[in-house]
Structures are given as C-alpha cells and as structure tokens.
Amino acid sequence: MGLSDFITLEEAKIMAEFEAFAKEQLPAAADMNVAALRDHARQVLVAIALDMRQPQTDQEQHAKSLGHASKADSEESKAAGELHGALRAAAGFDVNQTAAEYRALRASVIRLWIESNPQLGRDEVFELVRFNESMDEALAASLLYFAAEAARMRNLFLGVLSHELRTPLSTVMTSGHSLVLGARLKKDMPEAAERVVRGGRRIQSLLDDLLDYVRSGLGEGMRVSPTSVDMSQVCSRIVGELRANHPTRTIALDERGDLICVCDEERIAQAISNLVSNGLKYGASGEPVSVRIDGSAAAEIVVSVQNGGPPIAQATRESLFEPLVRGENAASHGYNLGLGLYIVREIALAHGGTATVESDAEAGTVFTIRLPRDASEASPSAFAGLRMN
C-alpha cells in the first residue's frame, strides 16, 4: 500500500501511537487537553496526506527538496502547520517541544508503515520523500508562526510590565518632589516618605518576578537550593505576614503529619505566599482562605490553598499557570503581571513536584502543590554556588 493511502486508512492507529509519544515526551502536553493535542496533530497529518496526492513533476520535486515549494502544492500542510505553531505558542510549548511533535508524528507514521510490510518499489520511495518534504514544510510553517506568536506575547508582556511599573514610579517621583519642597519649607511629611518606600518596594517586587520569569524561561527551569526545612514554621511565618497585611480577611492554617522536609525554604515560602495572595485577590472577599499542609505520607508534602467564590471555567484553568495570563477580574486589583501562578508552578517543578488547580461551585477553588519530601537531588542551584541566588 502506498504511504498516503496508508496514512488515510490507519489514521486512528497513527494518532494513538503519536499520543503515547507526546504524553511521555512533552511536559507542556501534560497540561493540555488531550483532545486538543490530538486534533491539531490530526489536521497536520490529513493535510500532509492530501499534499502527497497532488501530482508533482520532477522539476517541482527538485525545487521542493531545496525548500522552494510551489504555492498551490504545499498550501494544505503549510496552513495546518501555521495553525499548529500559533496554537502551541499560546499553550506554553517551547520551540523544542513544538518541533518534537513533528518528530513524533513522522516516526509514528514511518514505523507503522514499515511494520505493515509495504512493497518498497520506486513509487513508494518517492512517496516517502514527498511525505518528508510535506512534513518539513508543515514544520517550517509551524515554527515561523510559533516565533511570530511568541514575539507578539513578549511585546504584550513588555507593555504590561511598563504600565505596571509606571504607576508606582509616578508615586515615587511625585512624593519625592513633595519631600524636596517640604524640606525647604521645614515641613515634616512622614506619609510622603512612606509612599516612596511602598512604591519602591512595589517596583522591586515586579522586577523580582520579572527576573524569575526570564531565568526560568532560559530553558533550565528555576534554580533551587534545598536544605532541611520545617514546613510548619514556613507556613506560620507566611500566613502571619499575610494576616497582618489583610486584617479584614480570615486565613486559616491546618497542619497534619510530619512536616520536616528538604526544599528551598525561600522559594517554597514564595510559592505559598503567591497562592494565598491569589486566593485573597480572586476569592470571595467574605470567605476565608484556607491553607492546609499535609505531611502524613512518607514520600511527599502536600500544600493546598482553598478559597470560596464562583468556580473557574475549565478553559481558564488550563492556562492559569502559563505566564502572562491574568484572572478575569484582575484589572480590579491593580498591579499584576500574570506571573504569580507561573512562578508557583516553576518552583514546584524545580523541586521535582507538581502544581495543579481544581475548581467547582461547592468546594471553591483549590490550588495544590505536591513536593517530594526530599528534593535535595532536584536541581542544584548554580546561582547559589556563585552567591547570586
């Protein structure tokens, strides 16, 4: 059987093989709706089979092999590739993962085809060549669109960052001018000084988040320096600070089991603080935010943060941990780069753990971080060694 006929006939089998590969090899695919992953790959595959059936002269074939595809001939696989690239960028895939999907698709098709013992004559070899060319075209189109989409998101982010920095900077400059004038008038202005300090702190916190984002985006993940830590102490400290900053809100803390573990104390504190702040920000303001740490299992520590309020839609839940995603009512809470939950997930992953979210009308929204009890092997920090962490 010819390869294009084989693809059409065995589509279901090829997709099953591809899915198995994708789930195993692609971390970002784990967060992705399986149906979405499969549908886009199937579109690429169908388009390629269609391309392969177009008649092709020797001259065209030679041109294509050099990367000069004639327009009509490659439109299908290119269009499928473009869509694929843009979607993968939006879903938080990196460029390697996006390209790896094509490798998986190509390997699945060829392996299953060879297994079916095709008669390998001149026509079959040419078909194989055409298949590879169509794959390459779809891949090239996908990567081009991936890069364009990634650049668009980066620009959007820089716009938000600049905007978020400008308001506290405005406070610092205006109150600073007042303080200069006040000094000349021999006037004490403690409130202006406090506003300058708060504005500066706000700018610092935005820049710290930005640094985490940039570092983790370099492909190595976030770096952590694990030491022996009492999670009970860490949680009490974080919850205590947040209670002091939000006197009108209730933050409950529930601890169970053995809470001594090996992790990066500051990073874990940051993750828990981000989750509780998130719960205070987006949860129903009349309801408590409940922090639970559970060390009753031998191998792991589970931290969950629950808040009440309307449930988060499935589609929104899938992208919550992606950078630059902000909750629906984010605008009503001022500063927000959309990095808080992204940083939470990066911290969990760097410890060899996971971060997940569940949400329904009854239980509200629950964010859960699962950490191995001993994360000392997780990912030793090069920055710590250089005292740069």
Add this chain to the structure above:
Amino acid sequence: MELNAHQSPRRLLVVDDDHDLVDSLCEWVGLSSDWMAVAAYGPADAIAQATALPPDAILMDMEMHGADGFDTAEQLGRASGDKHSAIFALTGNADLREAASQDPRFLASLLKPADPNKLLRLLTRLTADH
C-alpha cells in the same frame, strides 16, 4: 490675570484607583500651587464628587477597574453640568496617551510618571487662560 482674592480656590479632582498615587498628587498640588486638590479613588467616587461640587479641572487615570478613562470623561462632563471642567489624561499606557491626545475632551495627556512640574505648568496655564 490675578484670581479674585474673594474667590474660593480652584479645585482639581485627582482620579486614579491607586491610592498612593492619588495621595501623592494631591499633596504635591496642595503644597506647590494655590489649587485645592480633591482625591477620588475610582470612577464612581469621581462622578459622585463631580456631581456634588463640579471641579475646575480633572486629572484622570485612563485605566481603572470598572470603567475606562474615555467613558468616565464622558460621564464626568455630564456630571459637571454647565461648568466645563478641563480634563487632563494621566496614563501608564503609551497607546492610551496617544488616543487621549487625539480626543477633544482632553485638554492634555500625560504619561506616567508625569513630571510634577509639568502638571503645575498645566494648572498655571489654565488659571491664566480664564
């Protein structure tokens, strides 16, 4: 032209959902000019204050929760009634600043962080023109 000594001071309504920025701007204007600055910590607050006592000028953030600056300007214009308040746009977003500078409802548009002295010059010019 000198302001009549018997006249009450000119009022500037400062509108932003960032409290610290509103307080900073009000303090600066009170300290360095003869204008009286009034704080409004959001669009609803601004409309209530402008309805109660229409200000001479409004300095307004263009991105607040619940309303954008253009809609709020429209409503503030109506709230001030016959008294035409001069509206200055203040924003951290360069695109919105551009849009406001093309909009006849705004007398001027400033990009955060606005130079406090430039704000004073705008207020001084407004006093001189009237």
